[in-house]
Amino acid sequence: MEKITKEWSENFPEQAKPDIQPPYSSDLTFNILSFCHPAESKDFYFTTEKHNGWKRFHMDKLPEEAKLLFPELNNDNPYVYTDFTSSDTGIVQRIDMKNHRAIAEAFYTLCIRNVLQKNADVINPNFLNDTQFWYRNDTTGLTGYHSYSKFTLKVQQHTPGGMPELLITYDGLSYTSLRPLSDLNELSELNPDLWHHVIYQKRLYSSRHLPEAAKYHPEEIFPVLNRKLTDWLKISIPLAVKSNRYPEMYQKIHSFYSQYLDNEAFRKVIPITCWKKVSPENIFQINNICNDLVFGEGKLHTDVHIGLKANGPYRLPECNKIHFFMIFHEENATLAETLYDYLTAKKGFLNLNSYTRLALYYDRNLNITFHDKANPLKEIHKKLFNHSLSPDSTYYAFYLSPYTRFEPDPVKRNYYYKLKEMFLQRHTVVQVIEQNKLKNDTFKFSISNIGIAMISKTGGIPWRLNQEVEKELIVGFGAFCTQQYKRKYIGSAFCFSNDGTFREFDCFPANETWALAGTVADALQRYRNEKPDVERLIIHFYKKMSEKELYPIEKKLRELHLGIPVIIVSIYKTLSENHLVFDNGCIYKMPLNGSYFQLGNHQYLLCVNQRDNETSVVKTCPLLIKLELQSNDTKLLDDPELVERLMKQVYSFCFMHWRTVKQPPIPVTVRYPEMLAQMFPWFDSETLPEYGKKTLWFL
Numbered sequence: 007m008e009k010i011t012k013e014w015s016e017n018f019p020e021q022a023k024p025d026i027q028p029p030y031s032s033d034l035t036f037n038i039l040s041f042c043h044p045a046e047s048k049d050f051y052f053t054t055e056k057h058n059g060w061k062r063f064h065m066d067k068l069p070e071e072a073k074l075l076f077p078e079l080n081n082d083n084p085y086v087y088t089d090f091t092s093s094d095t096g097i098v099q100r101i102d103m104k105n106h107r108a109i110a111e112a113f114y115t116l117c118i119r120n121v122l123q124k125n126a127d128v129i130n131p132n133f134l135n136d137t138q139f140w141y142r143n144d145t146t147g148l149t150g151y152h153s154y155s156k157f158t159l160k161v162q163q164h165t166p167g168g169m170p171e172l173l174i175t176y177d178g179l180s181y182t183s184l185r186p187l188s189d190l191n192e193l194s195e196l197n198p199d200l201w202h203h204v205i206y207q208k209r210l211y212s213s214r215h216l217p218e219a220a221k222y223h224p225e226e227i228f229p230v231l232n233r234k235l236t237d238w239l240k241i242s243i244p245l246a247v248k249s250n251r252y253p254e255m256y257q258k259i260h261s262f263y264s265q266y267l268d269n270e271a272f273r274k275v276i277p278i279t280c281w282k283k284v285s286p287e288n289i290f291q292i293n294n295i296c297n298d299l300v301f302g303e304g305k306l307h308t309d310v311h312i313g314l315k316a317n318g319p320y321r322l323p324e325c326n327k328i329h330f331f332m333i334f335h336e337e338n339a340t341l342a343e344t345l346y347d348y349l350t351a352k353k354g355f356l357n358l359n360s361y362t363r364l365a366l367y368y369d370r371n372l373n374i375t376f377h378d379k380a381n382p383l384k385e386i387h388k389k390l391f392n393h394s395l396s397p398d399s400t401y402y403a404f405y406l407s408p409y410t411r412f413e414p415d416p417v418k419r420n421y422y423y424k425l426k427e428m429f430l431q432r433h434t435v436v437q438v439i440e441q442n443k444l445k446n447d448t449f450k451f452s453i454s455n456i457g458i459a460m461i462s463k464t465g466g467i468p469w470r471l472n473q474e475v476e477k478e479l480i481v482g483f484g485a486f487c488t489q490q491y492k493r494k495y496i497g498s499a500f501c502f503s504n505d506g507t508f509r510e511f512d513c514f515p516a517n518e519t520w521a522l523a524g525t526v527a528d529a530l531q532r533y534r535n536e537k538p539d540v541e542r543l544i545i546h547f548y549k550k551m552s553e554k555e556l557y558p559i560e561k562k563l564r565e566l567h568l569g570i571p572v573i574i575v576s577i578y579k580t581l582s583e584n585h586l587v588f589d590n591g592c593i594y595k596m597p598l599n600g601s602y603f604q605l606g607n608h609q610y611l612l613c614v615n616q617r618d619n620e621t622s623v624v625k626t627c628p629l630l631i632k633l634e635l636q637s638n639d640t641k642l643l644d645d646p647e648l649v650e651r652l653m654k655q656v657y658s659f660c661f662m663h664w665r666t667v668k669q670p671p672i673p674v675t676v677r678y679p680e681m682l683a684q685m686f687p688w689f690d691s692e693t694l695p696e697y698g699k700k701t702l703w704f705l
Contacts (some may be wrong), residue, residue: 017397034284034597037259037586039172039267041278043103048469052086054078060087062117067108070101107163114161114170117275122266123208128154130210136160138177140210150241151181151231156583157262164606172278175584181231181243188224190239193265200238236416251581252627256595270459284587290646294655295600297618298472299661302363306472306484310667311454314468315356318363323465326365327399331372333377333386334441335407341406343371344444354450362457363700364464372401377409382425386533390432400464401434402503406441423688424705428628430695433701435463455666462664462702467506471661473654479533480655481526482675484544484579485516486683495687496522496548497679500529504538505657506662510699511679513686523558530566542642544655545571546675550576550634560638571639575652577676581629588632592617596625602653608643612653614671628671631656641678665705678702 046286052068054076065079072080074219075097076086088096090113092357103110119137123129141156156177156226163170182205183190183355190196202213206220229235235241267278298306300314300320306311334341337464338576344353346368351357359366372393376385394399406423413419422438429436437456443449461468480501494516498601501508509532524542533538543563545551551574559572587603594617598601602612616624633656635643642648659673670677681704686694697703 017302020537033590034603034605035281035398035588035590036284036523037174037588038281039263040280041170041172041276041279041331042566043110043170044275044277046104047100047102049098049100049177049600050088050090050113051093051096051098051124052076052088054086057087057089057095059677060089062087063109063112067106069101069106072097075099080575096497100318101352104168104221108169111161111163114276115159118159118161118172120457121272121275125266126208127211128205128208128210134247136173138210140180143179150184150239151243152184152228153600154180154182155258165402166591171282172276173584174259174262175586176255176262176582178661180526182228183231183235183239185228187227187229189222190229196238198664200232200235202232203230204228204562205230209472229403233412234414237588242502250627251583252586252593252596252628255583255586255629259586284603290602290604291598291652292600292602292650292655292657295618295662296472297616298600299469300472310458310469310669314454314458315361318463318465319468319599320470321467322363323400324463325398325400327396328364328402328464329367329369329399329539330402330404330458331369332404333374333376333436333654335382335408336377338406339375341441341444345372345439348444348450348453349456354453356450356453356457358453358457361454362461364460364466365366383421383428386425387428387621390434392430393432395432395434401432401461403429403434403436405438407438408441410440410442416617420688423685424690425697426685427689427691430703433458433697437463437702444600446572458667459665459705462705465701468664469661470505471658473504473658475503476655477503477537478655479529479540479542480504480544480545480675481529482548482659482673482679483522484548484676484678484680485682486680486687488687493687495683497682497686498522498525499679500680501675501677502533506664506674508678508702511682511694511704512699513679513682513694519555519558522555522561526559527562527566530563540568540570544569544652545572545575546656546659546673548579548584548676548680552637554637568643571637571642572644573652574636575636575656576636577656577673578632578634579672579676579680581671582611582632583629583634587611592620595622596627600657609633610635610649610653612656614657631673632661633673664702681705 023479038392057358065073065076065084065086087258088578102111115137119129119131120138126139127142130140136158138156138158140156143153143155156179158177160173162173187204187673191333204211204213204216206216210230211217227690231243234691247399247623255530258608271677272278297308297313299308299310300306301313301316301390302318302320305313305317307316321478322561328362332345347353349358372387374386376382378385405460407422409418409421411419411422425436425438437459443452482499482574483496485494485496493647496516497511497513499508499511509529526545530540552590556572563570583606589597596615596617597613599613599615599618602610604610613634614631615628616622635649635652656673659675661669662674663669685704
């Protein structure tokens with residue numbers, strides 16, 4: 007493991023090609039350890055009497071003959087309890103560990119916890135059969151916090167009679183205060199809303215569910231740090247680096263295995279054998295995979311910035327009259343000129359006109375200055391709606407915001423959203439720029455991102471993936487839950503092809519399933535006007551779709567007299583940290599780009615990265631995308647050609663993030679709607695303005 011870590015640290019930071027790049031091999035393994043049952047059956051005592059700390063099981067999890075031993079069990083009282091010991095409390099029952107998975111998994115989880123708790127600094131069990139273990143890292147007392155590496159162990163047994171497995175994940179870092187709660191609140195100045203989780207006697211607790219004993223001993227309570235608490239404490243914690251997670255995950259998981267699991271004491275209770283290999287029949291590759299991007303006049307390049315600078319956008323906006331203007335506080339006229347200098351390459355190195363190929367005109371007559379920094383909206387609204395705007399021109403505003411997105415005052419933080427809504431009502435797109443960033447010379451590197459977003463927001467297409475354009479109806483849904491109101495909203499987007507041309511966006515509360523179905527029906531109606539022989543409906547959804555959500559969609563299809571199949575591709579917005587595939591023959595440890603792996607039950611892991619072949623040298627190592635397929639015609643999901651086409655669609659939409667030169671490996675069909683759902687709840691209007699349904703204003 008030290009050799010692997012050294013090899014990575016010496017080669018990866020410099021992005022240099024290693025002298026000897028190991029050949030790609032079929033040595034692919036999951037982050038799963040296989041093990042066998044220590045005993046085929048075990049005796050446990052069960053009782054219908056509830057005991058604190060005992061494991062609860064539904065009567066359906068017991069053997070059939072055991073149910074006769076508890077005649078008092080019924081639908082209103084269906085549970086039995088056990089502590090997995092022969093305590094003579096209750097009725098003894100022999101359990102077949104192969105065929106009663108729930109009981110076996112819970113028992114093995116308890117065994118693991120008992121073995122590892124001695125060396126773990128914090129234990130965090132949950133209601134599922136997994137436990138998270140925290141291990142304190144070496145940090146100096148000068149940092150003001152303790153740092154912990156977190157690992158989760160989950161016992162799983164997929165089929166009755168199958169062999170159990172141990173899934174190991176690395177969950178990153180958490181931080182706790184060096185000082186206990188008694189010290190932090192010595193002067194009664196610590197707002198209890200600032201801390202949400204604490205460590206007390208090696209256990210993680212929510213602040214709402216502290217045990218009674220902990221309340222008597224605040225000197226033993228250590229708050230887990232979050233952004234608000236670190237601001238109050240005036241300490242800073244390192245930002246997580248997410249670009250190179252794959253080799254980090256490999257190193258952390260295998261180091262954890264070597265230090266805590268690869269020993270006689272652990273094998274005595276959980277006889278682990280080896281890392282689970284990926285079966286060849288579960289390994290697939292998207293055909294004709296390509297990372298070439300198409301820019302202006304059909305020119306190709308693999309680099310977003312270089313390709314756009316040399317060739318311009320793939321498709322220019324229809325409007326060739328784009329007026330831009332600025333909105334700023336009356337004291338910041340100099341900063342507005344600084345921004346203008348960056349946009350025109352008087353500062354920095356990139357001219358926005360030549361970079362975007364847009365006919366931009368700085369219309370200073372439209373500039374808006376405001377006096378009241380504490381509440382600028384009223385002044386901006388009055389001046390904006392007094393402007394005379396031509397319907398033959400497109401208008402683009404730059405707002406120099408005095409506040410950052412981390413502004414602690416929620417009223418000031420929400421000015422960002424109110425401003426977005428205000429400009430949509432005037433059919434104008436606004437780009438918010440934090441004014442303090444203009445004082446930093448590194449702002450020059452932001453001009454390329456500003457240009458990409460400007461092309462997109464004004465109706466152009468910066469680039470597309472170099473593959474055949476397919477006509478297919480795809481409706482994407484993403485969700486966001488506001489922390490303040492605890493209400494989830496769903497954003498939607500639909501397109502008729504894979505070239506990035508989105509037809510419409512919308513947003514609505516997540517509990518309005520009729521709105522979800524209505525969005526799908528509207529998209530179908532429009533698609534039928536262009537392609538009457540529509541074969542199927544494909545939905546990219548942010549989670550596994552429930553029957554409650556699917557039923558109104560199927561009902562709408564019946565009302566439209568469309569007996570077409572519905573295929574739902576559930577795309578989990580966070581990259582998979584719990585399911586990983588390691589290529590042990592590669593220094594980066596991640597599989598080839600475009601490969602995908604079947605986990606079972608129509609679940610897949612998809613690789614979207616820069617490792618196109620065995621000798622590729624990559625800049626980032628993103629994790630896998632986890633997908634799950636559903637359909638009202640399940641036979642379709644067994645067609646490998648259709649599955650490959652669905653994977654290729656997801657892959658394509660990962661290369662359409664038109665707000666940055668960096669392309670995160672998440673398809674925009676769920677990411678764009680999520681961004682919309684993140685903003686819309688703060689609007690005053692209950693419906694999205696019509697102009698906002700047709701443009702990428704939220705980028």
